[in-house]
Amino acid sequence: MKINTHQFGEIEFNQEHLINFSSGLLGFEDIKKYVLIKTEDELFYWLNSVDKPELCFPIVGIRVIDDSFQTETAYEAFGIVTMNQDPLKITINLKAPVYINQDEKKGFQKVLEDEKYLLNYNLFKE
Amino acid sequence: MLILTRKIDDEIIINSEIKIKVLSISDNQVKLGITAPVSVGILRGEIYEKVKQSTIDAVNQSKNKVNDISGFKVNKIGK
Numbered sequence: 315m316k317i318n319t320h321q322f323g324e325i326e327f328n329q330e331h332l333i334n335f336s337s338g339l340l341g342f343e344d345i346k347k348y349v350l351i352k353t354e355d356e357l358f359y360w361l362n363s364v365d366k367p368e369l370c371f372p373i374v375g376i377r378v379i380d381d382s383f384q385t386e387t388a389y390e391a392f393g394i395v396t397m398n399q400d401p402l403k404i405t406i407n408l409k410a411p412v413y414i415n416q417d418e419k420k421g422f423q424k425v426l427e428d429e430k431y432l433l434n435y436n437l438f439k440e
Numbered sequence: 441m442l443i444l445t446r447k448i449d450d451e452i453i454i455n456s457e458i459k460i461k462v463l464s465i466s467d468n469q470v471k472l473g474i475t476a477p478v479s480v481g482i483l484r485g486e487i488y489e490k491v492k493q494s495t496i497d498a499v500n501q502s503k504n505k506v507n508d509i510s511g512f513k514v515n516k517i518g519k
Contacts, residue, residue, distance in 0.1 A: 341496070371499050394498045397501040397502055409487075430517070434494070437515060
């Protein structure tokens with residue numbers, strides 16, 4: 315399978331690389347198939363919709379920010395990142411993490427009640 | 441939109457499995473108790489909208505180039 319991404323140009327992948335979000339993401343419930351793109355960068359991953367390739371955003375593992383973060387068994391928790399030219403203005407959504415099970419190729423999104431997890435948490439500091 | 445009038449302790453049942461009960465009413469606040477299977481996602485409406493908008497922002501901003509991040513540290517919680 316091939317899709318055209320704005321970030322990486324044309325990428326090719328197999329059916330078994332697809333990650334299925336059976337309930338979609340909040341606000342994007344109809345979009346269920348994504349591909350997780352790893353880059354040379356050790357921090358950022360990219361989640362790219364297969365059916366709607368323009369739906370693409372970077373994610374960062376939440377354990378990088380909070381090493382005591384409780385995730386679900388076999389799932390890794392990621393926060394959706396809003397980029398900015400100024401690194402100090404880059405934010406990560408810790409309020410509604412995206413959970414991905416890379417072995418079973420499935421994922422879901424959940425909103426956390428704990429108020430310490432912000433929707434726009436600064437990813438970097440000086 | 442279906443509109444129902446309910447009193448305190450009255451319930452609404454949706455799909456035989458989701459139960460919403462009116463617990464208390466004050467001036468301009470209603471307290472609801474919701475019983476549903478774990479697979480049912482329940483969110484305050486405004487949170488849903490904020491999360492959705494944040495994802496849209498992330499998609500829009502993902503097209504922009506970012507300045508070099510190598511001089512910055514990850515902003516760890518509680519550190």
